Amino acid sequence: MKRWMTLAACIAPASAALCAMAGEVTLSQPGFGTSKVDASGRLVEDWGSVGFKLALNGRSEPLTFQVTPTKLNGVVSAASGKGAALGLTVESAAYRAPAFPSGLDVLTLKIANPGASDVTPLLTLDLPAGAVVGERSVAMGGRTVLSLPMAPNVDQEVREWGACDESQPMPGWGSPNVPCDPAFRNIRAGMGGVPIKYRFAVEPREAVTVALGFCESFWAVAGQRVMLARVEGAPRQSVDPVAKWGQHKPGILTFAGRDANGDGQIDVAVIPSSSAGDQNPILNAIWLLPAGAPADPATLISGAMNQSAMRFVDVGGPGDQAIYGSGKAEFTVTIPAKGSRELTFIVACPGASVTPPSRSAWSAATLLKAATDVARDAPAR
Ligand SMILES: [Ca+2]
Numbered sequence: 001m002k003r004w005m006t007l008a009a010c011i012a013p014a015s016a017a018l019c020a021m022a023g024e025v026t027l028s029q030p031g032f033g034t035s036k037v038d039a040s041g042r043l044v045e046d047w048g049s050v051g052f053k054l055a056l057n058g059r060s061e062p063l064t065f066q067v068t069p070t071k072l073n074g075v076v077s078a079a080s081g082k083g084a085a086l087g088l089t090v091e092s093a094a095y096r097a098p099a100f101p102s103g104l105d106v107l108t109l110k111i112a113n114p115g116a117s118d119v120t121p122l123l124t125l126d127l128p129a130g131a132v133v134g135e136r137s138v139a140m141g142g143r144t145v146l147s148l149p150m151a152p153n154v155d156q157e158v159r160e161w162g163a164c165d166e167s168q169p170m171p172g173w174g175s176p177n178v179p180c181d182p183a184f185r186n187i188r189a190g191m192g193g194v195p196i197k198y199r200f201a202v203e204p205r206e207a208v209t210v211a212l213g214f215c216e217s218f219w220a221v222a223g224q225r226v227m228l229a230r231v232e233g234a235p236r237q238s239v240d241p242v243a244k245w246g247q248h249k250p251g252i253l254t255f256a257g258r259d260a261n262g263d264g265q266i267d268v269a270v271i272p273s274s275s276a277g278d279q280n281p282i283l284n285a286i287w288l289l290p291a292g293a294p295a296d297p298a299t300l301i302s303g304a305m306n307q308s309a310m311r312f313v314d315v316g317g318p319g320d321q322a323i324y325g326s327g328k329a330e331f332t333v334t335i336p337a338k339g340s341r342e343l344t345f346i347v348a349c350p351g352a353s354v355t356p357p358s359r360s361a362w363s364a365a366t367l368l369k370a371a372t373d374v375a376r377d378a379p380a381r
């Protein structure tokens with residue numbers, strides 16, 4: 001009976017999850033690319049695949065799963081995995097959620113501890129080379145591919161300076177129509193309202209002058225992309241680049257910055273003004289200069305101070321970098337005795353990127369409810 005049902009499901013063209021080769025399960029939705037959970041339980045996407053390892057008391061084991069197709073809430077096609085490592089049992093579930101505009105894959109791990117005392121294993125994400133782990137997300141080539149259920153342990157390489165957020169490099173976005181440094185052609189944008197954040201190592205409590213370069217090349221009229229620029233230790237400044245300098249015209253804001261909290265870093269952020277019609281902040285260039293040094297805007301815009309600056313960043317350009325080097329995302333997870341812990345990862349499916357948790361209204365519960373509602377409303381086949 002069971003075998004017959006599986007074959008019947010494979011004949012129905014829109015039936016996800018049941019038609020793959022033995023041991024692997026595909027995730028799909030009409031009109032969008034498919035993903036799969038392979039026979040060992042790794043979720044395979046167009047950007048790479050993600051798996052897990054567990055470590056406890058100096059021992060480390062990869063998590064592999066027995067994968068079978070299932071229906072969550074009786075209707076949502078999913079891949080169900082059962083695995084065990086280091087005395088813990090782990091159940092996984094992966095399904096496609098109908099999120100706008102192109103869907104998301106949802107991957108849930110439930111780690112259960114059958115023992116009589118609490119344990120605190122280290123859960124490691126096994127990610128492709130080149131994955132950059134951020135504060136609550138993982139990016140590949142500037143595309144946010146994973147939203148993390150909690151902040152990972154910061155045990156990866158931390159560079160002297162870099163972007164530390166989910167903003168996207170957009171090389172060539174700017175089209176300044178006056179002579180200026182080519183850095184104004186490349187930007188980062190905080191799509192969906194994510195802040196553009198940079199961090200620079202300085203001496204603890206050091207004062208520096210920070211110059212931020214902007215050039216608006218989309219809006220022609222003022223009042224659209226209004227942003228707030230913040231540099232640690234200095235009053236924040238509101239900026240509407242078109243109102244201040246005009247469309248396609250580079251401009252500079254300068255700040256008397258200081259490492260106010262003494263952690264040896266200067267924090268820089270550009271965020272959307274809450275009232276702005278366009279909530280995607282942009283940033284074109286950053287200069288760090290000695291405190292009190294002249295910061296003449298025209299000289300900065302010409303590029304003449306790039307070499308002498310303590311630091312010059314062509315934001316979104318070829319030398320731009322994330323503050324975190326490639327690394328693993330590791331989570332310290334305490335599992336209570338006779339209890340369990342559930343973690344939900346939101347994963348970019350083919351062609352899509354995910355919104356970081358700070359900007360996303362989705363939760364594990366609302367994603368499953370949306371998928372369930374859509375599956376229940378789908379015409380019976
Ligand atoms: Ca600081």
Ligand SMILES: [Ca+2]
Pocket residue numbers: 182183184185186187283284285313314315316317
């Ligand atoms: Ca730039």
